[in-house]
Amino acid sequence: MMTVTRPRAATTKKTKSSLVIVILVTASLCMVVWFLFSSITLARSVNNDNNDNQNISPQEQASSSKLLLTRSLGSRRQEKILDNSESARWETYKSVYNYQAPLLSNPPSTAAEEECGFGPTYAKFFEQGRDKRSRYMEDKAIYKAFFKERLTGTGTYVEMGAFDGQSESNSRFYDLCLGWKGLLIEANPLTYQKTVQNRPHAHRMSFAPSCKDVGGTVEFYKYPMTNAGQAGKAVTYEGKPTVSVPCGPLGRVLEDVFKGETIHFFSLDVEGVEPQVLATINFEKVKIDVLMVEVDNYFCKENCKLRDTVREIMTNAGYTRHDGVVRASDVFTRPGATFSLIRNYVSRPDPRIDRQKRYKETYDYRLPTNSFQSTPEECGKAPNYMKFFNLPSEEHSRSMEDKIIYHMLFKGRLNHNQPGTYVELGAFDGKSESNTRFFDVCLGWKGLLIEGHPDLFLQAVNNRPQAHRMKFAPSCKEDGTVQFYNYPMSNTGLEGKALEYKGKPTITVPCGPLGPVLEDLFAGERISFLSLDVEGSESMVLETIDFKKVMIDVLMVEVSNKHCVEGCKNRNDVRAIMKKAGYKRFGFGSLVQTSDVYVHPDSPYQPQDT
Known part of the structure; x- marks a missing residue:
């Protein structure tokens, strides 16, 4: 008997093909259902988000967007913030400290010669009264003791407690006659306007540089005086009207203005807050050759704790103190300073002092x-x-x-x-x-x-x-x-x-x-x-x-x-x-x-x- 097998094989093949078709159709239907479900869910989600956003203020939406943007930028944004930190500080100096940049890089030579006379003695300038220069000839004494025999170019100065930039000024000589680059700081806003007018060649700021952090304020006595007038420190004016003054650290300001340059002469006269000012300075970053600090006045007489604190700060910073250079002030020099005390210098006090x-x-x-x-x-x-x-x-x-x-x-x-x-x-x-x-x-x-x-x-x-x-x-x-x-x-x-x-x-x-x-x-x-x-x-x-x-x-x-x-x-x-x-x-x-x-x-x- 002959057996026939081919028709059975054909039937099996046909059955398998039908199964594949069913599977494909089923998968397609599932995909369609999934797509429709996802679309409906997404539409509902979007609709709900839109409804929720109606209850969010524009400021909150902006803040949320800013947060998302910051997250998306990640470390690149953080690096940008660090890059702009100095820029942000300068914005503070301008908007809060009323920073005024120098209008002229150097004093006009004719004007300087007319008032200063000729170097190296500058006798004509030093013959003027204290309405144009230092009260007790500090400017002349410092010049003769440290700078007169060693100047090879322009230097740098800072005067803290600048008053109007002219009366009893310890730095005007270095600005006008020597053409030094400088920074004047005067906290009293009334007096500061005169500082700006009288010293166009200097960097100028108006703030109290005695706070460790930026953003604070202190009270200053309104009455103009030729020194700092911080309330509670200038005790002669206790109980008098005051004005709020921005406060911040001095050290970072010096770093930003001078950018690594050595400060050759720094005059500090702020009647009672000298230690607080000095405490804001990192002396590893800010190099000061000659520092003059008034430590003998109405507010600091014998056994003065303030004077002792100043001396301790400067000793810890490695500075050397020189007695008898000027009246009523300590003078400190940095080890290895370009301008140290001239050898064999003998102080000749102003006869007016006697x-x-x-x-x-x-x-x-x-x-x-x-x-x-x-x-x-x-x-x-x-x-x-x-x-x-x-x-x-x-x-x-x-x-x-x-x-x-x-x-x-x-x-x-x-x-x-x-x-x-x-x-x-x-x-x-x-x-x-x-x-x-x-x-x-x-x-x-x-x-x-x-x-x-x-x-x-x-x-x-x-x-x-x-x-x-x-x-x-x-x-x-x-x-x-x-x-x-x-x-x-x-x-x-x-x-x-x-x-x-x-x-x-x-x-x-x-x-x-x-x-x-x-x-x-x-x-x-x-x-x-x-x-x-x-x-x-x-x-x-x-x-x-x-x-x-x-x-x-x-x-x-x-x-x-x-x-x-x-x-x-x-x-x-x-x-x-x-x-x-x-x-x-x-x-x-x-x-x-x-x-x-x-x-x-x-x-x-x-x-x-x-």
Whole structure:
């Protein structure tokens, strides 16, 4: 029997093909179902997200987007932030510290020569008063001790506590005369505007560099002073109005401004916060050749913890301290510094320093213990101040001299951002029949009171805390003593001059020349108004003044009284002296009833109609 197998094989093959087709169709259907399900789910998700986003603020959406972007950038974004850190700091300096870049790279040579004179001595500059340079000749002392014999190019400087960049400035010489690159920091925002104007060649910032972290603020006394005025540190101004000032570390600022350059001279004068400032500096990164820190002043006398702390900081940083280079300051030098103390340098202190010491010992010299903040109620409203001038003579001038002088010479011409100066000889108690109390109390002028009588002097000390005060007779050409009548009077009591007291008991009073005192205390500043009422010794006082060194705008001299009537030699002598000095006289009665008034021909305060 024959077996047939081929048809069976064909059937098996057909069955397998059908199975493959079924599987493919099933898979396709599954894919379609999955796609449809995914599409529906995605659509719902998108719809839900859109609905949720309606409840999210634009700021939150932006923040979320920024976060996602930051995450996506990863380490590349972090590297960019690090690259921009210095840029961010500079933005802080500009927006918060009011940073002002130098306008000119170097001072104009003609202007520098005119004020500075010629190197290497620069004698013309150092002859100026402290309204243009250092108060105690610190700039000259530092220059001679460290830089004069070694300069080969331009250097760098920093002055912390820059004030207006000019008055009592320790760095102006290095800027103007030597053309050094520098940084000035002045925290007081009112004074800082003057700093910007007066020092266009320097980098300038306004902040308190005593905080370890950026972003803080401290309180500063509003009243401008030639040093830092941080509240709680400048104790003389305690209780006075303050202003908030940005605060941050100094060290990073120095790194960013100088970028690895050595700072050749750094002057630090911030009355009480020196340790905090120095603590922000990394001395491994910031190289300072010569550092001068004021450590002897009203706020830091004997056994001063602040001074000890400063010295400890600098010793730990490896610096060497040099005594006797300048007055009232420590000077530190870095080991290996380009400019170290010149070998065999011998400090020659300013002779004015010795004289001021003598003033304290001999004339009982008292520094101001208070400062002008605002016009008191007793003065009334500017510019007439009628309330003050209506006070009795126990509070101001006997015959309205202060009112007449103010209205005829000063009213409408004063720069209240730069107060004037006054001197009163024969100050009595500083209050009764005073010709200068108005200028002190109402205008905030800087002044000097001289009263020879010991008892009256003590009253003047109490009544006029804003003034410099001395007890002596300023009528001797050499140091000595004179006899004063012991009877208090509102003028000098010099024996033999106040004739009505002849035969009365006398006391011994120190005597010396007025001229050097004015030179030392005002140091180149113009004296706006000097009142001289010393009953008979006026000419003797004036003879001690070198009018080429002491510039007085307005001088009032009493020359008509019981001791000086017609044919008075003293009056004639006074007029001869002032004529020789080039002053224009307005005789007694023309401006003031019993006094001659003298006005310097170059004075901005010429008589005007009331």
